[in-house]
Amino acid sequence: MAGIFDREEGCAHHKCPELIGRSRESAQLAVVFQRSRLVTVVGLGGVGKSALVAEAAERVARTGTTVMAVDIAVLSGTEQVFQAIGRTAADQEQLLVVDNCDHLLAPAAAAVGQLLASFPGLRVLVTARRRLGTAGEQVLPLAPMRLGDAVRLLALRAHQLGVPLADDEEDRVTAGRICLRLDCLPLALGLAAGRLPDLSPRELLVQLSETGGSLDLAGLGPDVPCRHRTLRHCHGWSHEQCIAQERLLWARLSAFGGTFTRTAAEKVCQDAQLSRATVASAVNGLVGQGLLEHVNGRPELLRMPRTVQDYGAEWLARLGEETRLLERVLMWSRGLL
CATH class of the missing domain: 1.10.10 (Arc Repressor Mutant, subunit A)
Structure with missing residues (x-):
C-alpha cells in the first residue's frame, strides 16, 4: 500500500473543513502508516482523532483500495466486537478503520491482532484514547490544535451558523482567549460556536470563565453522540475508561x-x-x-x-x-x- 497517503492538493481541506490546521498531523500519519500495518491514533477526547483518520481513509478509498469501518462506540460487548470486526475481513488488499475503541479496548485489540495475523493484505487504522498494545502497533499521539488554526476553526464554525466573527483586533484577541480556555479542542470549538448566535464573543468568554462554564457547553441534534454533547460528557467518558x-x-x-x-x-x-x-x-x-x-x-x-x-x-x-x-x-x- 505504499503511496496511498499521497495527498491530492487541497482535497482534504475542501471535503473535510474540520481538518483545518491538521496538514502536519496528516503527513505524520502517512509516514507512520508506511512503517506498520497497524496504527492507532490516540489522544484526548474531542481532539479530532476520528476526523483525521476519516480523511486518511477517504484518500485511501480514492486509490481503489477497499475501505471498511467499524464504530466500536455503538457496540456493547466482546462478542459483538469480534463479530463486527470479523465481518470486515477479506483476502484482498484492504484498509479497516476501527473507531472509538475506548470502552472495549481489550477485545478490539484481540480481534485486530487475529485479523492482521490471518490476512497479510490487511492494514488497520484505529482511534482510541490509549494504545491497543497489540504486537506491531505504531502509535500517533494527536495533540490539540495550534492556536492560530483553532481561531480559524472557530471562525469557520461560527460562519456556518450565520454568525461571521468581526475581523477587528478585539474580536481576534477574544477568539484566541476562547480557544485557549477550551484547550483548542475541535469538539469544544464547535460547541462554543453554537453559542455565538445568542452571545457576543466577549459574553461567551465570560460565560466560559465561570465555574463549570466550559464543561456545560452543549451540542444538540440526533447525530451528536451522548459523549460529545458536552465537554463534561466527553471527559466523563475518558474518566470511565x-x-x-x-x-x-x-x-x-x-x-x-x-x-x-x-x-x-x-x-x-x-x-x-x-x-x-x-x-x-x-x-x-x-x-x-x-x-x-x-x-x-x-x-x-x-x-x-x-x-x-x-x-x-x-x-x-x-x-x-x-x-x-x-x-x-x-x-x-x-x-x-
Whole structure:
C-alpha cells in the first residue's frame, strides 16, 4: 500500500473543513502508516482523532483500495466486537478503520491482532484514547490544535451558523482567549460556536470563565453522540475508561492549576491510597491518554489541559479532598514537601 497517503492538493481541506490546521498531523500519519500495518491514533477526547483518520481513509478509498469501518462506540460487548470486526475481513488488499475503541479496548485489540495475523493484505487504522498494545502497533499521539488554526476553526464554525466573527483586533484577541480556555479542542470549538448566535464573543468568554462554564457547553441534534454533547460528557467518558488510580490522580493533579513536575506530582499526591510508584505509573497512563501534556517536549514537566483540570476539580471536591490537596500544593510551592 505504499503511496496511498499521497495527498491530492487541497482535497482534504475542501471535503473535510474540520481538518483545518491538521496538514502536519496528516503527513505524520502517512509516514507512520508506511512503517506498520497497524496504527492507532490516540489522544484526548474531542481532539479530532476520528476526523483525521476519516480523511486518511477517504484518500485511501480514492486509490481503489477497499475501505471498511467499524464504530466500536455503538457496540456493547466482546462478542459483538469480534463479530463486527470479523465481518470486515477479506483476502484482498484492504484498509479497516476501527473507531472509538475506548470502552472495549481489550477485545478490539484481540480481534485486530487475529485479523492482521490471518490476512497479510490487511492494514488497520484505529482511534482510541490509549494504545491497543497489540504486537506491531505504531502509535500517533494527536495533540490539540495550534492556536492560530483553532481561531480559524472557530471562525469557520461560527460562519456556518450565520454568525461571521468581526475581523477587528478585539474580536481576534477574544477568539484566541476562547480557544485557549477550551484547550483548542475541535469538539469544544464547535460547541462554543453554537453559542455565538445568542452571545457576543466577549459574553461567551465570560460565560466560559465561570465555574463549570466550559464543561456545560452543549451540542444538540440526533447525530451528536451522548459523549460529545458536552465537554463534561466527553471527559466523563475518558474518566470511565481510566483505572481507579488514574481517576484519583486526575482529581488530585487538578489542584496544581498550572505546570508541575513529575517529582512534584509524586510528593503532593502520594498517600496510603496512592504510593509514589503508583503515582508515577498513573502519570504515564494519563499522559498516554492526552489527559496530561508534556510542556515544551520535556518529559519531566507536565500540565493538565484546562477543561480536563476543570473536570478533575469537580471530582476533587466530590471526594472531599480539595482543601487538603490545595494545602499540599502550597507547601510544595514553598519547598516544604
